[in-house]
Amino acid sequence: MSLKRDNSDELFLRASKVIPGGIYGHVTPVAGLPRHFPHYTESAIGCRFKDVDGNEWIDFMCGFGAILHGYSEPRIEAAAEGQRSKGSVFNQPSSVMVDLAESLTQKIDFADWSVFAKNGSDLTTWAIRLAREFSGKPYVIKGKGIYHGVDSWCDPGLGGKIKEDQSKILEFEWNNLDQLRNLIVSFENQISSLILTPYHHAAFAPSVMPSENFWSDVEELCRANDILLILDDVRTGWRLHKGGSHKYFNFTPDLAVYSKGLGNGYAISACVGKDFLKDASKEVFLTGSCWNDAVSMAAALKSLEISYSENVAESVLSKGADFVNQIELKAREFDLPLVMTGPPSMPFPWFADDNNLFRLQRFCELSANRGLYFHPHHNWFISNSMQVDDLEEAVEHAGEAMNALKNES
Ligand SMILES: Cc1ncc(COP(=O)(O)O)c(C=O)c1O
Known part of the structure; x- marks a missing residue:
């Protein structure tokens, strides 16, 4: 055929x-x-x-994951259309931004605040900068082969890079807790954050779930060493648990980043965090030409409501x-x-x-x-x-x- x-x-x-x-x-x-x-x-x-x-x-x-509820889901399209008739990008944010932040903080158990952007990369990068701002420590640990976006600290591509881009990024193999422990010992008091996806969903390779004690050990190591735990839930968000993927694996991050399933095809990402990071978050400049786009926020608000209420x-x-x-x-x-x-x-x-x-x-x-x-x-x-x-x-x-x-x- x-x-x-x-x-x-x-x-x-x-x-x-x-x-x-x-x-x-x-x-x-x-x-x-x-x-x-x-x-x-x-x-x-x-x-x-x-x-x-x-x-x-x-x-x-599903548009590489950007669609969770199906293309052109009628209730989400109606919410977007309702906002579109009023306008999308203004000088000021619209009230729907406040509604969306409230909705996220109600539905994600550890979240006390939320910020918004357009793509996952915008906020995985912002989250590691926030961790550096809060802690004053330069290093970030990530999992080897884990994708967090296109910014130079994590871009898996080869072009346009200089070695300094990733000089403060340390990597360990997924599920290898000894390697993680060794990094923490070798870079004592220099590591601001550990960023991970809930499980290892690499391209060109089978997916690997966390081993039995992986997340409890990771959480314990982070707490014991004052390392902020950042969950990259960009791809997995609302596909594993209605309250965020940390609930599926039973741990609590300090920050989490969402995108794809959040907007069901509308360009939006969100980073949520705990209260103790709120002051530091105000110091890390965050903006973009269309980032206050109310149409995407209205779509996300409806998408989130459906994800939660219909599990x-x-x-x-x-x-x-x-x-x-x-x-x-x-x-x-x-x-x-x-x-x-x-x-x-x-x-x-x-x-x-x-x-x-x-x-x-x-x-x-x-x-x-x-x-x-x-x-x-x-x-x-x-x-x-x-x-x-x-x-x-x-x-x-x-x-x-x-x-x-x-x-x-
Ligand atoms: C786990 C994860 N993090 C971050 C990103 C980057 O998101 P974006 O492509 O929206 O910048 C992606 C995109 O596929 C992703 O899967």
Whole structure:
């Protein structure tokens, strides 16, 4: 089966002349499946999108996580529309910013205040600066291979860097508490913060959950050594627990950063923190041309209300658990060594002995030919708009792809 792609290819050719690389960043075709994924989207609703050639896809990427409730969720769109009719960016913030900060501090147990920006990177960077401002200590510890955004202290890319950018950043391997302890001893009284995602969701690798005592030990080490604990919940927020992912793993950070699922496709991020950091936070300058955008805040307020009142995290975990189960059963039917790693709301597929990822890529290509947007290098996302029928249809097509894969080998 082959999908139409003339319009996608033509647009990409036009783009290549006026946009570096045609498409850049994590959505660059070379990071996906260049001859199988479309380059451009026309429209999307619920858990399906149409590309510019009219092909319809069941989407397991949700705008790389920016969509939690489904594309064009009517209640969120209505909230955004209501604000849009009044305006979006003014000289002053709008009242919805106060409503949103109140809502976050009510729903996240340790949060006493909140600030807002547009992207995850804006606030992971701001959070580590706040930790430095508060503590007067320069070093930051992060997990090796963990993505926190595009700013120079954490950008995993190679271009445009100088070694000083990361000279105060220390790294330890996920789950290796001895390495973490050694860093803390070696850099005694010099470490301002430890920033981590709730579990290790690397690209190009299976996801790794925290070991049994990981979070309790991390929390204890931070408290004992006056290191602020920053949770990067940008990708995971409201996909594991309605009160923030720290509740899923039972620990308490000092600061947490959210984005993606917060705005359901509207550009917004938030950093929440404990009261004792509020004074220091006022010293770390924070602003941007459109950061007071009330439309995104109104959308986020509604999205957050739905996430909380309908316990969307529990729902996507449960839908994901059924899906993951069915996919693994299908794989066994075809004698394929496929396991789905990570939490079921954000699964990452992994074939045993497939370290170059060729088998996974081929499975995703064969799935793409059947209208499934399964990414070969990045964790997938379950949208809460997915219904039993959508998931069954996806499993059926995935089974056809597995059958074809088996016949090729
Ligand atoms: C865990 C995590 N932190 C930070 C970021 C950066 O967010 P943004 O791309 O919105 O700047 C991302 C983006 O994927 C992320 O997954």
